[in-house]
Amino acid sequence: MNYRKFSLLRTGPCRYACPDLRHSGRHGPRHGGIISSMTAAGVVSSLSGGLRAPVALWRHHPVADQSVDGLVDATLAFQQRFPADIVKITPASSFQLRDLGQTDAWTGDRLGRRDFGPALVSAPEDWMKVIECSPSESHLSLHFQAARRLRSQIPRETPLVQTIFDPMFQACTLARGVWEDHIHTVPHLVRAALDVLTDRTVRMIETFRDIGVDGVFLAVQHGTRPEYGALGLGRALACVRAAGPDAVNLVHLHGAGHPEWFATSFAGSILHTSFEDNPAVLDEAARHPDLWLAGGLAPSLLAQSTAAEVFAATKAIRSCMANRRFLLGAGCVIWPETPAANIDAFLGAAREG
Numbered sequence: 579m580n581y582r583k584f585s586l587l588r589t590g591p592c593r594y595a596c597p598d599l600r601h602s603g604r605h606g607p608r609h610g611g612i613i614s615s616m617t618a619a620g621v622v623s624s625l626s627g628g629l630r631a632p633v634a635l636w637r638h639h640p641v642a643d644q645s646v647d648g649l650v651d652a653t654l655a656f657q658q659r660f661p662a663d664i665v666k667i668t669p670a671s672s673f674q675l676r677d678l679g680q681t682d683a684w685t686g687d688r689l690g691r692r693d694f695g696p697a698l699v700s701a702p703e704d705w706m707k708v709i710e711c712s713p714s715e716s717h718l719s720l721h722f723q724a725a726r727r728l729r730s731q732i733p734r735e736t737p738l739v740q741t742i743f744d745p746m747f748q749a750c751t752l753a754r755g756v757w758e759d760h761i762h763t764v765p766h767l768v769r770a771a772l773d774v775l776t777d778r779t780v781r782m783i784e785t786f787r788d789i790g791v792d793g794v795f796l797a798v799q800h801g802t803r804p805e806y807g808a809l810g811l812g813r814a815l816a817c818v819r820a821a822g823p824d825a826v827n828l829v830h831l832h833g834a835g836h837p838e839w840f841a842t843s844f845a846g847s848i849l850h851t852s853f854e855d856n857p858a859v860l861d862e863a864a865r866h867p868d869l870w871l872a873g874g875l876a877p878s879l880l881a882q883s884t885a886a887e888v889f890a891a892t893k894a895i896r897s898c899m900a901n902r903r904f905l906l907g908a909g910c911v912i913w914p915e916t917p918a919a920n921i922d923a924f925l926g927a928a929r930e931g
């Protein structure tokens with residue numbers, strides 16, 4: 579069944595409901611509720627027995643994301659206007675690469691993303707620039723400042739998570755255009771660079787943790803590539819572990835067509851993805867109701883539907899997920915042009931008893 583059709587028209591049974599939990603009362607307490615502790619378990623299993631759904635949603639803050647003040651103010655303003663149960667810090671996707679020499683620019687992207695400049699790696703020997711780099715971390719330090727200020731201004735009981743792009747995203751970005759060639763012709767250099775990027779990312783996450791950030795939002799953008807299992811997954815898991823045992827971690831599968839094994843690969847984290855784009859993952863997740871799942875309406879629908887449609891669709895998704903561990907959001911970053919009335923309708927449907 580087409581998820582969009584279901585969610586908007588509310589026809590037929592939900593393919594994503596857990597089949598094991600359709601017999602209510604036989605499998606323990608319902609999950610879902612507002613956040614009561616700093617642990618991921620607390621996020622999804624506390625309090626109200628499904629009367630409310632915990633919510634996390636976010637958007638890019640183009641231009642504002644280029645300064646500490648801008649990013650802090652934009653994040654706080656969005657949270658104040660649209661209060662969520664988890665606050666995500668959403669920097670530009672270049673923020674881990676700028677100190678390595680990667681350039682980028684704002685060119686008016688619809689989702690608020692920045693475009694990358696020329697790739698740092700083109701010839702095989704260019705990987706040595708990554709392997710031997712000792713970055714000053716001057717740009718990164720701005721993001722530590724932003725996290726520190728946000729932590730001081732957001733109530734301690736509200737988890738604050740830092741967006742982190744996984745090592746394979748970083749390496750693929752640095753080697754745009756030659757990645758596929760290099761993983762076959764110089765795999766030892768690619769692996770060595772990935773290891774360096776992973777070590778640096780782990781140190782970065784440990785610093786965010788020391789600042790008081792409660793976990794990471796790990797963006798996985800190359801999960802459908804055939805080499806992800808060999809080159810990406812283990813290093814992504816190292817990043818998640820670096821956030822600490824009690825962290826509230828989200829792992830975001832960006833894009834469509836991820837294989838079903840992703841459903842169980844990040845157990846202990848909250849797996850976030852677009853439902854309609856990843857049916858195999860959702861079907862597998864339905865067989866594991868104790869795993870944490872997050873997502874919701876596609877950002878395009880959130881932006882382009884009427885408020886009434888958003889409300890109905892959000893209620894339908896809540897109903898679908900009522901008997902599993904679930905955090906309500908959008909399938910990916912919401913569009914900056916999304917009408918405020920639609921986000922209000924989303925929040926209203928999430929919090930209506």
Ligand SMILES: [Zn+2]
Binds near residue numbers: 830831832833909910
């Ligand atoms: Zn995404």
